């Protein structure tokens with residue numbers, strides 16, 4: 001199957017509904033066999049992008065390429081791009097078998113082969129013995145599997161998944177996430193996945209495109225996206241970073257010293273590629289990179305902010321704190337808290353974090369992301 | 381304390397008293413509906429299957445030995461079937477265009493598509509005769525140009541033509557609703573798997589829109605078989621409904637054959653209703669749309685395709701609006717015979733019906749308003765009992781209240797004549813059948829299923845927690861109903877009342893048998909009487925225009941209440 005895996009390229013793609021652009025200036029390159037994710041809040045244009053790849057909407061700008069063919073004018077039924085809809089779109093007037101066999105019948109596969117391939121596909125998604133069921137007799141998770149089997153059985157060149165897990169309950173979601181991952185890696189099929197759930201995106205993807213307001217803000221591997229957000233939006237949307245405003249005081253080869261608006265200097269160790277020109281910037285610090293110490297204790301080489309605990313919540317694997325530092329609320333997540341000291345509301349504490357845990361993003365969106373029609377491809 | 385104990389604020393004694401109240405209400409309603417729906421029907425059935433000694437199937441079997449009756453049965457079935465077939469040819473493409481394509485004039489198409497329902501079929505029959513009849517406009521032209529004419533309106537052809545043009549919107553509206561409810565992603569998924577064009581339509585779209593289409597066909601079929609006015613107007617009587625009518629009115633109320641024909645009519649309605657229900661029950665797949673699909677509603681079309689769509693739509697609507705035009709022109713004419721258009725125009729026809737015989741319009745307003753009022757009250761109470769009641773007999777109540785859907789007007793009227801004839805009611809100074817009250821009863825019973833349904837739907841939308849919240853704050857059940865439930869279901873009540881009002885205002889099937897004397901007749905009867913003579917055609921047409929205006933106004937209001945869901949009044 002993997003021999004059939006295709007590449008998908010978007011070049012400056014835009015789609016307009018009436019006067020407003022739902023998507024604009026999106027360029028990206030999904031390589032064969034990749035698990036590529038569009039991650040962004042609801043309404044940012046993920047589905048619209050997916051629909052253009054599947055052929056349900058024609059781009060008003062730019063081009064969609066499958067391997068070496070530009071497919072803008074190719075109707076959906078000729079693209080061989082499998083899509084799983086958010087609503088699953090299981091045909092209610094057909095049994096499970098008929099649903100899964102539909103695509104094979106369209107392809108004039110012989111009756112015996114249909115029988116065999118449908119059986120295999122249903123086994124692959126753990127639905128043996130459900131052939132005769134009506135969709136109304138299936139649970140949400142089962143419907144989802146039927147939708148997956150129905151699309152995979154025709155061995156499409158690309159698999160498109162539109163928030164496939166969003167209609168499932170939390171437990172099922174976790175389970176399906178693992179199954180999906182295994183399935184995709186086994187089949188080696190090029191997959192484009194749409195979600196607004198950062199955890200899903202981080203867990204499944206080989207690469208992620210973070211989207212906002214119809215444009216791709218940052219593209220990269222899950223680690224890059226999580227550890228080195230290049231925009232304020234990414235830092236906040238993925239992993240809910242703490243943000244500190246400040247001004248660059250001193251820049252050496254690998255360390256920036258920043259005077260924060262809190263009146264405390266913070267050192268940030270950052271690769272020179274990301275070092276912005278001196279001026280006002282935002283520091284991003286993940287909650288789980290922060291530690292809490294009693295006020296007097298030394299913090300070694302780490303950054304240190306003095307504050308007061310305003311809330312604490314024990315969550316088992318971690319304790320969430322909110323600490324007031326000056327007029328800013330910081331969220332700190334102290335992981336693996338067993339044996340560590342528990343602070344109470346009102347305690348004075350020192351929030352400490354290493355320079356390597358501090359990220360830097362521009363205070364304003366970068367010029368290029370303010371004008372989404374600029375082509376941003378092949379970053380990194 | 382669990383949630384339940386917060387909600388149960390009605391003390392046990394109060395609850396029990398309330399259920400006594402509900403039980404009384406239920407018994408009262410069952411008695412009322414039995415007296416005016418079930419009992420007359422059973423009496424008709426009884427007469428048909430009994431002779432002096434006891435029960436017998438002799439009369440029913442005789443029916444099939446009589447060539448005239450056999451022919452009437454075949455003709456009725458044929459008329460129903462063909463009206464459904466031709467109605468589908470008109471209605472399905474229009475439904476598809478209006479849901480699936482986006483073009484200028486689409487709104488006009490949707491609006492005009494409902495208009496045929498606004499003109500009572502027997503009025504349409506008269507108008508069509510002027511245009512397509514033997515000496516109508518079209519045939520005069522054909523004669524002049526080709527020296528030949530086409531018998532559009534002769535016999536059964538005319539009946540089917542009129543009924544097709546009148547009833548096809550039922551098919552169009554129900555199909556359109558079904559089609560609009562099909563989740564677009566279901567079709568897109570099929571495209572995604574390689575399907576398109578006709579195959580896509582046949583394998584996915586068609587099966588999914590079938591429930592609405594079948595409902596529309598059923599409605600059309602039952603109404604056509606039930607229709608008495610059209611055949612009478614066109615003077616074609618070899619159909620079941622006119623046979624029943626003629627038997628009872630010319631031979632007499634004791635003629636068994638009339639009752640047998642009635643039974644056959646009821647059986648036909650019941651069987652088709654049952655078949656459709658069974659089918660709809662099997663294929664009941666609510667297509668609930670989850671999340672935005674991003675699909676555009678209606679595909680924009682241009683060029684040749686647009687031209688074809690516009691041409692077809694315009695052609696079909698043009699033909700279906702002919703009756704309206706014809707009746708309007710006729711109502712303004714003094715002399716119109718053997719000529720393309722009237723030779724002398726006048727407003728005298730309106731003077732006649734508004735000043736010399738104003739009772740037709742006045743009676744209509746009175747009867748239809750009363751019937752609508754009765755239906756609103758009964759509908760609201762029945763819906764409440766069905767959804768919120770906690771007493772026995774709800775299934776029975778539902779069944780009896782739905783029954784009139786399958787009882788042709790002629791049959792109900794025959795039943796009333798049989799039951800209430802010679803049964804003096806104190807206060808009326810005679811039998812019920814001698815008073816106009818019988819008309820109000822017939823109208824309200826015939827339209828009851830629609831109001832019950834409208835109220836039921838409205839009440840269903842009101843979550844019971846809204847009522848529980850009021851009770852939790854100390855309102856008793858009666859106050860809760862008046863302060864919370866009633867205002868919330870008002871829309872449904874008014875809509876149900878309007879439907880009842882407008883369909884009663886143009887009812888002819890039972891009217892024609894039940895009107896005690898001419899001065900007590902409503903518009904429908906007036907039209908029928910006027911149209912019997914050549915000089916009455918003008919005033920008859922003027923009454924027809926009044927009927928069209930009444931129905932049109934109510935349709936408009938109903939659609940306003942249903943917030944633009946066009947034609948909601950005409951769906952099952």
Ligand SMILES: Nc1ncnc2c1ncn2[C@@H]1O[C@H](COP(=O)(O)OP(=O)(O)O)[C@@H](O)[C@H]1O
Nearest residue numbers: 017022041042043044045046047048674675676
């Ligand atoms: N058919 C449509 N007509 C008009 N606007 C649309 C349509 N589909 C999507 N949009 C708009 O385009 C934007 C992006 O939508 P979508 O791609 O569905 O977002 P997402 O999938 O990221 O939640 C939204 O603002 C949405 O309202």
Ligand SMILES: [Mg+2]
Nearest residue numbers: 046047048162
């Ligand atoms: Mg979406």
